[in-house]
Amino acid sequence: MNAPVGWDRHRVGTARLLASYAAIPEGAAVRLQKRTSNLFRPRDAAASGLDVSGLRGVIEVDATARTAEVQGMCTYEDLVATTLPLGLVPLVVPQLRTITLGGAVTGLGIESTSFRHGLPHESVLEVEVLTGDGRLVRAGPDANPDLFAAFPNSYGSLGYATRLRIELEEVPAYVALRHLRFDSAAELASAVAELVETRSWAGERVDGLDGVAFAPDELYLTLARWTPVAEAPPSDYTGQRIFYRSLQQRGTDVLTMHDYLWRWDTDWFWCSGAFGLHRPWVRRLWPRRWRRSDAYHRLVGLEHRYRVVERLDRRRGRPPRERVVQDVEVPVSRLADFLAWFDDAVGMRPVWLCPLRLREPSGPGSARTWPTYPLAAGTTYVNVGFWGTVPRPDDPDGGAGGRDGAVNRAIEERVHALGGHKSLYSEAFYDPETFDRLYDGAGLAAVKGRYDPDDRLTGLYEKVVGRA
16 A cells, blocks of 8 residues: 655645746746656657656545545556555546546546546546646635636646545445447447446446447447455456457456456557567566556657657558547447448557546536536547557548548547547647637636736647647
8 A cells, every 4th residue: 555645745745846837947838747648649848847756646545535635646556556455446547557647637537437427527626736827726616616627628738736636436346347249339339328327237236337349240348346255266467368358258257456447557458469468478578567558658659759660661661650549539329420430431440438428416417517628418428449550541632641640630520520529638630720619719718818827838729739
């Protein structure tokens, strides 16, 4: 168990942060000094940054109230290591260990409990933000509510979370899994709609829900049920066995709660296959401590920097490839339409499927809305995640391997034609007018003007489209 850092150390950490902010020259980019990142878009290097080295822990946990005070740069791995021994976890635990709590709130996050609890920012009771004017501002439903509402999906354009008070959920030691196969996306979508409404299947409670589409006629939903007793010996997917393959190999399974929360991290879903880890002999040689999403992410960063694979492909005469790393939310009623289009236009498989719905804390119709990521209250969405590369389509004028971004632009257009939204952690290609319409540009600018009047922080569009 990780010991909480306490309030005294938190005050020291915030003082260090404020001193580093004051030391940044006027006009210089204000960025975080971070060891890790889960973003998938290039950005310019900053000469100086905010010192967040003292903001990486849990301040305190109130097990009776089931809340925690957490520093903004605390990873979910460290957060869970503190709360799980107490039988508690955050209401939504994003699937990758090194995602930070502040990052999941300002940049969104999702996981299998999102059909019950929404997105991570919906279980935040209060957040303290370092704003662009150098203040620490407390924000919540009743304190600076404009900042509180606009902060999710703002990606640092409104400031950086230094502290968050969050709700926790009581959990047992084990998770029982049931893998259901469907022969079409329409059948799966119908099942999702029923599961989200009833939170049960065949008389059994469902606490977690996600799935994988391997092919148009081979799709799975994994139903997770919290249980205090292991109904079979728990499986281990941190060694030679690979979790996503188990969906096709067995109908039921059991994991410890700890291993369930990080079931996707060991193989970065299935993306570790790009490094050969799906080959048994490579997996045996690859150190277990490096079978983690942050290790793979660093390798991808090296490839982006040195373009080794791109140069080898060019030398071998292979066509240029476009990186397609996206998570999109599509209404469940349009999921089959999107996947049919996606198979024809993109052809990338597998894809991850994760149902979600805005949280309804006080009953139907009372869900809070979040203007910078405006999902509709009372609507069930399915997150579709796909990560890899595809050949660039030929230029309409006849050139082979047309402009980079053509596939991503087509995805953006299709998602929004179907009434969905796309996460901004990866590259985006919108024009300013479309971006402002989709992500409440006018409202965001008004809030930014109040808390960053000198425009010290990079705007959201410049961050995610302009890649500043």
